[in-house]
Amino acid sequence: MGMRYDLEGKVILITGGSRGIGLELAKMAVEQGAKVAICARKQEGLEAARTALEAIAGAGRVMVMATHIAEADQVDRLFEAVLERFGQLDVLINNVGMNLLTPSLTDSDPALWKKIIDTNLNGTYLCSRRAAQAMRERGRGKIINISSVAAHRAEPGLGVYGVAKAGIEALTRVLAVELAQHNIQVNAVAPAMVRTGFSAAFWSNEDIHEKIVSAVPAGRLAEPADVAHAVLFLASDAADYITGQTLLIDGGRTVASL
Numbered sequence: 001m002g003m004r005y006d007l008e009g010k011v012i013l014i015t016g017g018s019r020g021i022g023l024e025l026a027k028m029a030v031e032q033g034a035k036v037a038i039c040a041r042k043q044e045g046l047e048a049a050r051t052a053l054e055a056i057a058g059a060g061r062v063m064v065m066a067t068h069i070a071e072a073d074q075v076d077r078l079f080e081a082v083l084e085r086f087g088q089l090d091v092l093i094n095n096v097g098m099n100l101l102t103p104s105l106t107d108s109d110p111a112l113w114k115k116i117i118d119t120n121l122n123g124t125y126l127c128s129r130r131a132a133q134a135m136r137e138r139g140r141g142k143i144i145n146i147s148s149v150a151a152h153r154a155e156p157g158l159g160v161y162g163v164a165k166a167g168i169e170a171l172t173r174v175l176a177v178e179l180a181q182h183n184i185q186v187n188a189v190a191p192a193m194v195r196t197g198f199s200a201a202f203w204s205n206e207d208i209h210e211k212i213v214s215a216v217p218a219g220r221l222a223e224p225a226d227v228a229h230a231v232l233f234l235a236s237d238a239a240d241y242i243t244g245q246t247l248l249i250d251g252g253r254t255v256a257s258l
């Protein structure tokens, strides 16, 4: 789309960067001069993403590492490896998210609750904590968390996920206040449905797609690039005085009375 923020030389770690919004973010970030590290659980997806990113940036600015972000020891190893490879960390984008469709909260299995909270909320906390330690030493940095409109509205099947995302937005505010003195800004974005594999079961069904889009004043679903543009603005020096905020990326859906 031709919109650019100056990310030249910045080191950006994107969790869940092997596909969907994370991969789009990684592509745009390397196009704009950043050095990018991505993690995901599956090596195969990471290798495909590496190939796509190196085609844009060459091998020198790309790193991939298999990591489960809810496992503290794996997160420690990831941050050590990124710092060893690139020498600094300027931006963390906590993009990993997962959902397992849940019945009502009261009917959900506590094991399901734990799994969804672990990956979405605990994983974001573990990564943010390590990033803050590295950024404090340099006296600057940015953390951007990917939330969801499910944190703002009770959506069928997304109950536990919505609670986890609301926790991520609270974490965003707490970290923003704690870290402002170190010149570290912490913000979140909350998209409505984005056309990725994560939500394909909904948007690939014509009837469901029609129903969802009819509730969006903009008249279409979000593309990964719609989210990536907003995140990379928050990652850039242009956003140095913005912290503790959640930006909804929803084509007007949340404010509309439809």
Ligand SMILES: NC(=O)c1ccc[n+]([C@@H]2O[C@H](COP(=O)([O-])OP(=O)(O)OC[C@H]3O[C@@H](n4cnc5c(N)ncnc54)[C@H](OP(=O)(O)O)[C@@H]3O)[C@@H](O)[C@H]2O)c1
Pocket: 015, 016, 017, 018, 019, 020, 021, 022, 039, 040, 041, 042, 043, 045, 067, 068, 069, 070, 094, 095, 096, 097, 098, 119, 123, 146, 147, 148, 149, 190, 191, 192, 193, 194, 195, 196, 197, 198, 199
């Ligand atoms: N798509 C939507 O409609 C939508 C709407 C609102 C918000 N969001 C949020 O946007 C973010 C990105 O979503 P997306 O649609 O791009 O999802 P996606 O296409 O499913 O991609 C998820 C990425 O996260 C990785 N991942 C999943 N669990 C992981 C774990 N435990 N540890 C490390 N990596 C993990 C996946 O790779 P592996 O499977 O190899 O681990 C993949 O790279 C998420 O936070 C999601 O909640 C999405």
